[in-house]
Amino acid sequence: xxxxxxxxxxxxxxxxxxxxxxxxxxxxxxxxxxxxxxxxxxxxxxxxxxxxxxxxxxxxxxxxxxxxxxxxxxxxxxxxxxxxxxxxxxxxxxxxxxxxxxxxxxxxxxxxxxxxxxxxxxxxxxxxxxxxxxxxxxxxxxxxxxxxxxxxxxxxxxxxxxxxxxxxxxxxxxxxxxxxxxxxxxxxxxxxxxx
Numbered sequence: 001x002x003x004x005x006x007x008x009x010x011x012x013x014x015x016x017x018x019x020x021x022x023x024x025x026x027x028x029x030x031x032x033x034x035x036x037x038x039x040x041x042x043x044x045x046x047x048x049x050x051x052x053x054x055x056x057x058x059x060x061x062x063x064x065x066x067x068x069x070x071x072x073x074x075x076x077x078x079x080x081x082x083x084x085x086x087x088x089x090x091x092x093x094x095x096x097x098x099x100x101x102x103x104x105x106x107x108x109x110x111x112x113x114x115x116x117x118x119x120x121x122x123x124x125x126x127x128x129x130x131x132x133x134x135x136x137x138x139x140x141x142x143x144x145x146x147x148x149x150x151x152x153x154x155x156x157x158x159x160x161x162x163x164x165x166x167x168x169x170x171x172x173x174x175x176x177x178x179x180x181x182x183x184x185x186x187x188x189x190x191x192x193x194x195x
Contacts, residue, residue: 047150049170053082053161054149061117061125061138070114070139072161078110079187080161084141084152086120087128092156095174096132102180103136109188110163116141118155162187 047054053072060068072080083099085092103113113136117125122140129138141147150159160169160183168186171179 047159047167047170049167051167052165053080053159053167054146056139056146056149058116058139058141058146061115061122061129061140070137072114075112075114076165077163078112079106079163079184079189081111081113081184082116082150082159082161083113084116084118084147084150084155084157086118086155087124088120089155091173093128095156095158096134098174098177098180099136100132100134101177102184106184106188111184111188112136114139116146118147118152119144158183160184160187163189 055072057069057071060070062068081099085095099113103111115129115136115138117138117140125138156173158171158174159167162168169183171183174180
């Protein structure tokens with residue numbers, strides 16, 4: 001009798017949660033990266049490791065008039081670190097020097113960093129990037145549409161995009177230069193990864 005009652009309660013909860021339908025909504029899939037870490041993807045799978053990185057054209061963070069645009073497609077053929085961040089995010093602040101150093105170290109390999117300001121005040125993001133001497137392209141995601149396409153729910157998150165435009169890996173928070181270098185090696189040209 002108790003088992004039947006529990007099943008009835010669970011069934012009612014599923015129906016209520018799904019908006020009255022008796023078919024529950026599908027959750028976003030979870031997959032593992034090559035190192036076994038979970039990778040959350042958007043419902044259409046567009047940010048899955050191994051899939052093409054969703055393209056975008058966003059207003060540049062440093063553009064006061066809104067005329068500048070940052071496009072991922074402009075960097076096709078180059079290895080890219082796509083970093084979702086915000087000036088109010090302490091782990092994001094800690095990553096900045098690591099991103100700056102990695103970009104400088106691998107400039108000859110064509111490595112580029114693209115920062116996407118996530119749920120931040122544009123002037124705060126601009127001021128923070130300028131105060132840290134960050135010179136890579138920065139974009140604003142004013143309505144969060146790009147973050148949603150990439151399945152970003154928390155920051156910092158960095159997508160490592162290979163020269164062919166596919167997502168090689170995804171990292172939630174970069175904690176050391178050594179860990180960052182390991183991810184970068186996965187998107188650099190073969191000659192650049194030799195010791």
